[in-house]
Amino acid sequence: MSLLFEGREWNFDKLKGVYDAVSEIALGDLGLDVYPNQVEVITSEQMLDAYASIGLPILYRHWSFGKSFVRDESLYRKGFQGLAYEIVINSDPCISYIMEENSMTMQTLVLAHAAFGHNHFFKNNHLFRQWTDATAILDYLTFARDFISGCEERYGIEAVERILDAAHALQLQGVNRYTRRPRRSLADELARERERRNYVETTWNPLWTTIPGGKQDTVREVELLSSENPSIEFPEENLLYFLEKNSPVLRGWEREILRIARNLAQYFYPQRQTKMMNEGCATFVHYEIMTRLHEGGKIDDGAFLEFIQAHTSVVFQPAFDDRRYNGLNPYALGFAIMRDIQRICSDPTDEDRAWFPEMAGNGDPMGTLRGIWAEYRDESFLLQFLSPKVIRDFRMISLKDEEGLPYFEVSSIHDEQGYRDIRVALARQYECARIDPEIEVTDVNLRGDRKLLLEHRVYDGQRLDQASLRATLQYVRSLWGYAVRLREVDGQTGLALSAVAETEVS
Amino acid sequence: MNIIDRRLNPKGKSLPNRQRLLRRMKAQVRKAVAQSIAGRRVTEIDADKSVSVPVEGIREPTFRKGASGNRDIVLPGNQKLTKGDRVPRPQGGGGVGRDASDSGEGEDDFTFSISREEFLDIFFEDLELPDMVKRRLTQSTASVPARAGFAISGGPQSLDVVRTLRNSVARRLALRRPTDDSIEALEALLAEAEAKGNADDVTRLTAEIALLQRRRRIIPWVDPVDVRYRRFEARPVPIAQAVMFCLMDVSGSMNEHMKDLAKRFFMLLYLFLQRRYEAVDVIFIRHTHEAKEVDEDTFFTSRETGGTVVSSALVAADGIIAERYPVDSWNIYVAQASDGDNLSLDRDRVLAAMSAKLLPACQYFAYLEVGDPPDHSWEDRQGASELWKTYESLLAPTVPLAMRRANSANEIFGVFQELFARSGVH
Numbered sequence: 005m006s007l008l009f010e011g012r013e014w015n016f017d018k019l020k021g022v023y024d025a026v027s028e029i030a031l032g033d034l035g036l037d038v039y040p041n042q043v044e045v046i047t048s049e050q051m052l053d054a055y056a057s058i059g060l061p062i063l064y065r066h067w068s069f070g071k072s073f074v075r076d077e078s079l080y081r082k083g084f085q086g087l088a089y090e091i092v093i094n095s096d097p098c099i100s101y102i103m104e105e106n107s108m109t110m111q112t113l114v115l116a117h118a119a120f121g122h123n124h125f126f127k128n129n130h131l132f133r134q135w136t137d138a139t140a141i142l143d144y145l146t147f148a149r150d151f152i153s154g155c156e157e158r159y160g161i162e163a164v165e166r167i168l169d170a171a172h173a174l175q176l177q178g179v180n181r182y183t184r185r186p187r188r189s190l191a192d193e194l195a196r197e198r199e200r201r202n203y204v205e206t207t208w209n210p211l212w213t214t215i216p217g218g219k220q221d222t223v224r225e226v227e228l229l230s231s232e233n234p235s236i237e238f239p240e241e242n243l244l245y246f247l248e249k250n251s252p253v254l255r256g257w258e259r260e261i262l263r264i265a266r267n268l269a270q271y272f273y274p275q276r277q278t279k280m281m282n283e284g285c286a287t288f289v290h291y292e293i294m295t296r297l298h299e300g301g302k303i304d305d306g307a308f309l310e311f312i313q314a315h316t317s318v319v320f321q322p323a324f325d326d327r328r329y330n331g332l333n334p335y336a337l338g339f340a341i342m343r344d345i346q347r348i349c350s351d352p353t354d355e356d357r358a359w360f361p362e363m364a365g366n367g368d369p370m371g372t373l374r375g376i377w378a379e380y381r382d383e384s385f386l387l388q389f390l391s392p393k394v395i396r397d398f399r400m401i402s403l404k405d406e407e408g409l410p411y412f413e414v415s416s417i418h419d420e421q422g423y424r425d426i427r428v429a430l431a432r433q434y435e436c437a438r439i440d441p442e443i444e445v446t447d448v449n450l451r452g453d454r455k456l457l458l459e460h461r462v463y464d465g466q467r468l469d470q471a472s473l474r475a476t477l478q479y480v481r482s483l484w485g486y487a488v489r490l491r492e493v494d495g496q497t498g499l500a501l502s503a504v505a506e507t508e509v510s
Numbered sequence: 511m512n513i514i515d516r517r518l519n520p521k522g523k524s525l526p527n528r529q530r531l532l533r534r535m536k537a538q539v540r541k542a543v544a545q546s547i548a549g550r551r552v553t554e555i556d557a558d559k560s561v562s563v564p565v566e567g568i569r570e571p572t573f574r575k576g577a578s579g580n581r582d583i584v585l586p587g588n589q590k591l592t593k594g595d596r597v598p599r600p601q602g603g604g605g606v607g608r609d610a611s612d613s614g615e616g617e618d619d620f621t622f623s624i625s626r627e628e629f630l631d632i633f634f635e636d637l638e639l640p641d642m643v644k645r646r647l648t649q650s651t652a653s654v655p656a657r658a659g660f661a662i663s664g665g666p667q668s669l670d671v672v673r674t675l676r677n678s679v680a681r682r683l684a685l686r687r688p689t690d691d692s693i694e695a696l697e698a699l700l701a702e703a704e705a706k707g708n709a710d711d712v713t714r715l716t717a718e719i720a721l722l723q724r725r726r727r728i729i730p731w732v733d734p735v736d737v738r739y740r741r742f743e744a745r746p747v748p749i750a751q752a753v754m755f756c757l758m759d760v761s762g763s764m765n766e767h768m769k770d771l772a773k774r775f776f777m778l779l780y781l782f783l784q785r786r787y788e789a790v791d792v793i794f795i796r797h798t799h800e801a802k803e804v805d806e807d808t809f810f811t812s813r814e815t816g817g818t819v820v821s822s823a824l825v826a827a828d829g830i831i832a833e834r835y836p837v838d839s840w841n842i843y844v845a846q847a848s849d850g851d852n853l854s855l856d857r858d859r860v861l862a863a864m865s866a867k868l869l870p871a872c873q874y875f876a877y878l879e880v881g882d883p884p885d886h887s888w889e890d891r892q893g894a895s896e897l898w899k900t901y902e903s904l905l906a907p908t909v910p911l912a913m914r915r916a917n918s919a920n921e922i923f924g925v926f927q928e929l930f931a932r933s934g935v936h
Contacts, residue, residue, distance in 0.1 A: 016513055023511050042512045050516065053523040067534045070527030071568055078623075097512070104517055119511075161530070173572055323587020332586060401588040403597060406580045411596040417588060429582040441573050466579030475571035 008302045012107035019043070022112045023119070025302055029293050030120040034370055036289070038123040039098040039138065043115065046101050051087050052077050054101055058272075059091045061099060062145040064152035064264070066168050089314075092118035094126040094275070096138040109307040113314060116293040121286030128378045129281075131274035141271060143190045148264045151197065155257050167258045170479035171244060171265035176440050178244030178266040179273045200256040239444035239459070242266070243480065246445050252454065253485030262483070277381045277436050284338015285377050288346075291315060291339070321398065332433075340394050341385070345373060348391065355392060382434035390427045392418075402429045407465055441468055442495070454486040461495040468492065470507075477509040532628065534568060539624065543632045551806050552756070552776050553792055633777075656745040664739030673738035681736060687729040688722040696722065752787040752841040752873075754779060755830075757823045759848040760796040760814050768880040772847035773810060775878045775922050779845045782926065787841065793830060797823035799853075803830065818851045820897055821859035828867040842872040850879045850895025857900050864904055869911060876925045877901055877913040 008025055009018045023043070030036045046054070056073035057063035079085040089110055093099045100118040102111055126132050156164045171178070240246040247254070248262040275282065294315075298308040321336040322328040345363070348356045349372050352364035363372050376385065395418045402425055403412040416422030416429070432438055447457040458480070460468055473490065481488045489508040492501050500506075532539060591597070624632075660673055696719050703711035756776045758764070764772075783790045794809040795801050798816030801823040823846075831842060852860070869875060879898055894902070901913050914925035 016515075019513055020511070023513075027511070040511070042514065044514045044516045046516045046519075049521060050519065050523070056524045056527060065526045065530060067527060067530035067568065068570055069524060070529070070531035073524045073527060074531070101516075161533075165530070165534075169570075172570060176572055176574075321586055323589070324585035325589075326587065329587075332584075398586040399588045400584055400586055401591055403583045403585065404580070405583055405599075407578055409599070411598050412583070414591050414593055414595040414597065415582065417591065417593055419593075422593070426584055430584040432582065433584060439575075441575050443573055460573075462579075464580045466575045466581065469574050469576035472569075472571035472574060475569070476573050479571070 006302075007304055008112075008297070009108045009307075010304065012109070014106070014108040014111050018108060019111060019115075022108075023115055025297065026112065026116050026120065026293055029296050030116070030124075030289065033296065034120075034289065034292060035374060036120055036124040037127060038120055039096045039127050041119045041123065042097045042099045043119060044099060044101050045104055047104055048080075048087055051091070051101065051103055052080065054091050055087075059093065060145055061093065062142065062149050064149045064168075065156075066172070067165070068172060090114040090118045092122045092126075093141075094122075094132060094136060094138055094271075095141045096127075098123040098126065098138075107310065109303070109310045110314065112297070112303065112307075113290050113294060113311055116290040117286045120293070121289035122282060124289065125278070125282050125285045125377055128374070129274070129278060129381075130378060131277055131381055135274050136271050140190060144193070144267065147190060147193060148268075151257075151260060151264065155261065159257065164261065166482065167254075167261045168265070170483050171262050173476050173479040174243050174247075174483075175265055175269040177443055178242060178262075178269040180242055180245070180270065181273075181437060197260055200260065204256050236448065236450075239446045241442070241444045243443065243445060243458075244269070247480070247483045250448075251484050254483065273436070274381075277383075280334035280338045280382045280434060281377065281380065281385050282338075283334045284342050285373075287315075287319060287335050287339040288342040288373070291343075323399075337394075337398070340397060341389055341391070342373060342376075344391050344394050345369065345376065345389060359391060360389075383431045383436075386431040386434060387427060390430060392423045395423055395426055400426050400430070402426045438463075441466075443490075454484075456480070456484050456486065456488045458488065458490040460490060460492045461498075462492050462501060463495040467501075473507055474509065477507060481509045531568065532624070540632055543624075543629060546629075547633065547774065547777070548770070550777075552773070552780050553790075553806075630781075633774075654745050655742040658741045658743035660738045661741040662735075662738065664741070668740045668742070670738045670740045674732065674736050677736035677738065678732045681733060682729065682731070685729045686725075687731075688725050693719060693722050693726075751789040751791070751839070752783050752843060753791040753793060753831075753835045754783055755827045755842070755844040756792065756794045756809070757827060757844065757846040757848075758794075758796050758809065759798070759818055759820070759823075759851065760809075760812075761798045761818045761851070762813065762815055763818075763849050763851055764880075765882070767883060768847075768849055769810060771880045771916055771919060771922065772878065774919055775847055775876075775880075775916075775925070776845055778922060778926065779843060779876065783843060791835075793827075795823050795826050795830075797826070801826035817853060819856050820848065820852045821856050821863050824860060824863035824868055828863060828871075831868075831871055837871050844868065844872050844875045846875070846877045847880055848877075848897060849881070850897045852895075852897040852900065854896055857896070860897075860900050861904065864901075864911075869904070869909055873910060875911045877911070878922065878925050879913070879915045881915060881917040883917060 008022050023041075030038070052073060054061070055076045056069045058069075063069065076085070080087060087103065089103060089106055091101045098119065100114070100123075102114045102118075106114060126138065132138070152164060152168075236246075236250055244262050244266040248259045248266065251259075254262070294303070294308070294311045297303045298305075298311075303311075319333065319336040319339050321333045322330075346369040348360055348364050349366050349369035352360075357364045366372060376389065380388065398418075400418055401414055402416040402422070404415040405412050416425040418426065442461040442463075444459050444461070445456065446459045449455050449457075458477075468490075477488055477490055487508060489506060491506050493499060494501060660670060696715055700712065700715040700719065703715055754776075758769075758772055780790065780792065792806075793803060794806055795803050796809055796814070797818075797820065798814045799819040799822065800816070803826065804812075827844060831837070835842060864875075877897075879895060898913065898915075901911065904911055905913075912925050914921065916922050916924075
């Protein structure tokens with residue numbers, strides 16, 4: 005076998021050659037199933053741009069993206085933070101950005117990691133299949149950008165910014181967690197948007213503008229509310245959806261902007277739920293592919309050492325008392341568990357047979373992993389497949405943090421009785437539904453002062469952060485137009501917490 | 511697979527986001543710029559420098575759980591702890607192992623550097639400069655592109671089609687590139703021969719046509735050697751050297767507000783001169799009843815007591831000009847800031863120094879009379895000041911003297927109006 009490349013310089017021909025070799029291993033040996041790939045070469049400056057627009061190639065304009073750009077840029081310039089080697093977008097075709105500064109070895113690694121690892125995960129994981137529409141996302145982003153810039157022209161940057169600020173603040177509460185609403189094509193989206201605008205234009209009546217005081221929109225929209233939405237369903241967990249449909253003060257285009265923010269939040273929700281698995285899958289795939297390339301004599305020892313060096317820094321996990329510790333490294337954890345599954349399938353110990361009887365020694369690691377990548381998300385994946393060996397290797401402990409005590413108590417360590425406890429506790433740390441506060445719209449007084457009532461169901465005494473709570477409620481208030489009250493209730497009993505647990509913004 | 515090279519795509523994709531951010535933080539940025547002006551030297555006015563902006567107004571709040579309540583935390587890398595051990599709770603609120611959130615944290619020390627253009631933008635905004643003037647000041651190179659023949663490389667926008675085609679025609683003729691007509695003629699003959707069934711002719715003609723077509727491929731219609739581009743050269747506009755005298759009254763009656771106005775006044779003149787001259791020297795002369803040449807720090811910060819004798823500064827400036835800046839090789843600009851107090855006995859000496867020495871020597875003499883902020887209660891000066899009256903008597907259409915009263919930054923520009931208007935001729 006001849007080498008695919010030598011030295012660190014890359015060019016487009018080498019990239020093509022490497023892509024073909026990588027693709028042969030990925031699709032043939034590993035049996036991956038991917039969207040068609042589109043690889044885009046960018047500069048570090050463009051990488052910073054891509055960072056700022058949350059990795060999306062097309063995005064509407066907002067100051068918060070400018071802010072993150074400034075932050076990332078200054079961190080990068082001062083050398084506190086390196087840039088990612090790649091960014092990959094869940095779309096069909098799957099777009100991977102690779103940086104021109106990367107060496108040829110890194111480009112190979114990146115192609116294996118993003119164009120095959122992440123790509124396979126996006127295409128096959130059930131969360132992405134059910135909740136995101138990879139073929140339509142780029143069209144939708146274009147629509148969103150054009151719509152919002154149109155609004156900026158028509159209604160002014162400030163007016164649009166006001167809505168976007170509020171929508172961003174509520175994005176975590178703009179996700180449907182249980183039921184999926186019907187998926188619309190871009191044509192439908194455009195038609196709906198036009199319809200909304202037409203409605204406003206055809207029903208505009210100059211008479212209303214002569215009513216002294218108050219907003220003329222308020223009057224009309226309230227009538228709309230009672231005729232179109234005779235019954236609002238409570239409780240509603242999707243705040244943005246609720247406000248978009250039911251707010252008495254929003255105008256058509258403002259509702260559309262809320263919808264855009266909501267759709268984006270929904271698009272990213274699977275990524276939040278599968279971050280560790282997704283990175284683990286991509287890391288596992290690049291590791292397999294690079295190793296096989298080296299074994300097949302297609303890359304030389306120097307390139308392989310460079311790869312190993314990059315790989316180990318990616319999967320490096322400092323201990324919790326290390327200064328560099330910054331949470332569990334999703335790459336390290338995902339990669340370790342997946343390597344372990346590979347080992348269990350092909351070379352199990354007695355312990356593995358006891359813990360994983362259904363897959364121990366089945367001799368088909370890739371098939372097993374592909375099944376896992378398709379069916380699980382972080383939380384369920386940890387709950388099922390975090391093996392005692394990985395817990396031992398990571399030397400995990402579980403601490404109990406009880407409010408009011410001046411210490412944490414070690415509740416489990418990596419011993420026989422601790423494995424299951426640690427597994428459950430760690431899985432919970434990755435459960436989005438547990439990380440995000442559970443907030444619902446429970447009632448609104450439509451006949452009276454139109455006050456909106458929100459409830460936060462508190463579990464384990466984990467109350468909302470008070471400082472940001474008030475500011476966020478202000479945003480809800482500006483979208484709803486009337487007073488808003490948030491009550492924190494006990495998650496189990498549904499009773500109001502005894503402490504002062506109501507915040508009201510009017 | 512598809513590889514796309516995006517490196518040449520336009521840069522600054524997130525620039526509009528940055529502008530929105532700046533707009534959002536306008537108030538804070540303005541304040542920061544004002545503070546930064548106080549800390550800058552006159553000659554540093556347009557240096558790139560970062561301006562820290564506090565974080566107010568750009569927080570992004572969300573509903574999120576606070577630190578309260580009970581939870582289990584799983585950590586890696588346990589060395590010696592066993593079940594039941596107690597770990598002291600770390601100070602400062604945050605617990606171990608809580609994932610650092612990907613955004614929204616660490617916002618407190620949000621600083622960013624605004625570029626030279628953005629800084630000047632805000633600086634000019636306070637001064638309310640006319641747009642033309644702003645453009646002239648922001649421009650960083652004093653050169654104009656001028657046609658300079660032709661080049662064999664360049665951008666597509668400067669392709670010279672006529673030149674290129676002229677070369678192409680010459681080359682095609684010289685190398686005898688077969689024309690369309692000759693091939694068509696042969697093809698007609700071939701068709702004829704085929705119709706007649708003349709096998710010899712058909713093979714001969716086919717071979718000939720193939721030969722011609724091969725020639726056509728080898729000798730392209732336009733070859734890279736033909737291509738010519740229009741060449742431009744940056745022609746520098748004539749520049750020379752200038753010296754700028756900053757004269758300021760530092761007696762006790764000049765307060766901080768007045769000094770700030772004076773500083774902006776000097777900065778603006780410096781910016782202007784810097785655009786027009788390659789080298790600009792700045793001389794600081796402060797005076798009470800006697801004048802002294804000082805460095806910039808002393809100029810703006812230290813305070814002297816004493817009477818006010820303006821002529822002393824004028825004489826000092828004249829002395830420096832005679833000593834170091836010969837009029838024939840230096841352009842001399844004088845900027846004077848004062849609250850207008852002067853000893854009435856000094857009037858004749860001022861007039862003499864101005865009309866005999868300074869005014870004939872200098873390009874422009876700008877006098878700014880600074881006052882307290884407009885809303886200041888005890889600011890109710892009646893009539894013109896002593897110095898103002900003195901200078902007023904010198905005013906004539908040919909005299910390069912401009913004077914102006916300013917209570918706030920936006921009134922400063924008036925004193926330069928004529929200066930900038932004149933420079934528009936160039």
